Amino acid sequence: MKQDERGYVLILVLVTMAALAVLSLAAIQVNLATNKQTNLRVDETQLDTDVKGVLDVLVADLRATFPLHDANVVQPYMENEQLFQSKVETVLKQDTLYAGTRQSGDNDIRYSITRSTADQANAPFTTVLTLTATGTTKAKPEQPMQTSSYSQEVYVTALPSFLYYVLGSDDTLTVNGPPKIEGNLFAGTRLSLERDAKYQLKDQINTLNNSASSRFYLDGRIDLGNGATCDGCETPNYFTNSTTPGVNHEPEIGPVESSFSNFNYDYSVVQYVNRFMGSLADIPYNSNPADEIFAKSNITRTNEPFIEQIYRPVNSNKPELLKTNLIDQGKLDAITGMQIVRLHPEAIANYTGKDGISIVISKSIASKTTPLLLDGDVTIDSLNEITISRPLIINGDLTIRGKVAFNTTVYALGDTYIDGADLLPATAGGNDSSLVLLSKGKILLNRINEFQNTSSTLQAFMYSASTEPTRLYAVGSIINMKGGLYSKGPLEVNTFRGTFKSLPEQANKQASFAPGNVDAYAEVDKSRLVMEYNEGVFRQITTLPVTNQLQLFVGQQLKQ
Structure with a gap:
């Protein structure tokens, strides 16, 4: 009997040992599988890190190839479009093995730099990579090979930075009063914000108080x-970003994210002209544009496209058919090339107007890509709406009055006066012309809409290269701008949120600002x-302008 019991015990021990052995083997297998999965995850994470690190290196190399530099320097590849595209060709790569130090020794990485499908051949000094x-x-033994791929788009462009802002200055930007702004702001050295607005009557600067509860809508x-x-x-x-009264908002404020480049006006106008010089010698970049383009160049000159009228010349009693x-x-419109x-x-000898003589445009100008070079002050003025769809380069001051629709770029080498004008898109209701x-x-x-409570439209991007202060007053006036305003020098904006009661036309302007005539509001729509x-x-x-430095706008890294 004891022998049988010992046999049962032995069998039980053997069965138990077998069960434990099976469990141990299973545990070992599970542990091995877990370790293998952990190793795979570690390898995958390291691989992703290595691949994204190589993209960072490629972006850094592009920044080194197209660096920001002294604002007055013109790099050889910025002299013309052909040299720029040749420079771009030098950075293109196809399935190249990365031999740097940004990846671990367990991974091999190959990279390519190609022109994007979003690249536009007609975009000046711009490419998308x-x-x-x-x-x-x-x-590795018993581990499958893993692959990871990421892509990233980089915009390389000489389009000026000011085109990306609705309001800005290379110097100090001052905003006195609560505007309504949809877009980004830039201040090069200082941003100053005050709730109350300043206005000027003759030589006197006064202050108009806004509502204490009004907020800067941004x-x-x-x-x-x-x-x-x-x-x-x-x-x-x-601040607020809501039209509901009393809603607070803290906007994002900080250093500019992209490689900001200041605008070189002289380079820009010379480069614009050089696009169309053809067989003529290019205008040099290190010169006075007005002198080189309008006085020294071999560009064809004409004084023919002016209306002729019969009138009596100065110091004569006999009427004649003369140019005006x-x-x-x-x-x-018959001038197809650049002239x-x-x-x-x-016309100059017989001009009798009280103001200085200027070239007057009162009819539409047909769309062409080649610019017209107008030598002298220019006034664009019409009782009816006209459309300007051809680039203009003006060697003098520019004055715009009336209703004018634009779809082009205008350079004015003097001052610019927007005098009670509506600046409209060339296509009705369109955003794609300005x-x-x-x-x-x-x-x-x-x-602009002085002491009225309705507004007209200014669809324009305006840039002043003057280092003198530029001042914008939307206190008695109403300004509704779709585009942007940017100044190289200090820019001061003054605005009121409220309404003015109507007064007789002969009333003194100071009476319009009297306390009983002004209603200040907190509502954004005022x-x-x-x-x-x-x-x-x-x-x-x-038709957009360019500057002499390239910016890089870097997209997100996307896993393929």
Whole structure:
């Protein structure tokens, strides 16, 4: 009996040992599988890190190839479009093995730099590159080979930075009063914010108080230049991004994310002309554009496209058929190439107006890509709406009055006066047409909807290269701008949120600002300065200006 019991015990022990052995083997297998999966996850994470690190290296190499530099330097590849495209060709790569140090020793990475399908051949000094990096793990026992691929788009462009902002200055940007702004702001050295507005009557500067509960409506961010400060950004209850009264908002404020490049006006106008020089010698970049283009160049000159009228010349009693300073639409549109248009001597000799003589455009100008070079002051003025769809380069001051629709770029080498004008899109209700105005001198916006409570439209991007202060007053006036305003020098914006009661026409202007005649409001829809960024300007890419430095806009890294 004891022998049988010992046998049962032995069998039980053997069965137990067998069961434990099976469990141990299973545990070992599970542990091995877990370790294998852990190793695979570690390898996959490291592979992704290596691949994305190589893309970072490629972007850094592009920044080194197209660096920001002294604003007055013109790199050889920025002298013309052909040299720029040749420079781009030097960075293109196809399925190249990465031999740097940004990947671990267990991974091999190959990369390509190609032109993106989004690249536009007609975009001046602009290309879109697609960076692709693909990594594979090296073979290991009992582990499958892993692959990871990421891509990233990089925009390389000489389009000026100001086209990306609705309001900005290379210097100090001052905003006195609560506007309504949809878009981004830029301040190069300092941003200053105050709730109350300033206005000027004759030589006297006065203050108009806004509602204490009014808020700066901003749907966008505030970019600051290196070392720039903001006075007023920390004021409580100052910003909103809602039309509902009392809603607070803290906008994104900080250093500019992209490689910001200042605008070189002289380079830009010379490069624009050089696009169309053909067999003629290019205008040099290190010179005075007005002198080189309008006085020294071999560009064809004409004084023919002017209306002729019968009138009596100065110091004569006999009427004659003489040239005037009024542009003849048909003759002007017949000029297909780039020519310099200047006033006829007899128009100058017989001019009797009280203001200085200027070239007057009162009819539409047909669409052409080649610019017209107008030598002298220019006034664009019409009782009826006209359309300007051809680039203009003006060697003098520019004045715009009336209703004018634009779909082009205008350079004014003097000052610019927007005098009670409506600046409209060339297509009704369209966002893809706009005036891009580049003024070497000051820009003055004058008498726009003065003391009225309804607004007209200014669809334009305006840039002033003057280092003198530019001032915008939307206090008695209402300014509704779809585009942007940017100044190389200080830019001061003053705006009121409220309404004015009607007064007789003969009333003194100071009476309009009397306490009983002014109603201040907190509601955003009572803003007298409304600015909205218009990205549709980039659809007129062929006529946009460029500067002498390239910016890189880097997209997100996307896993393939």
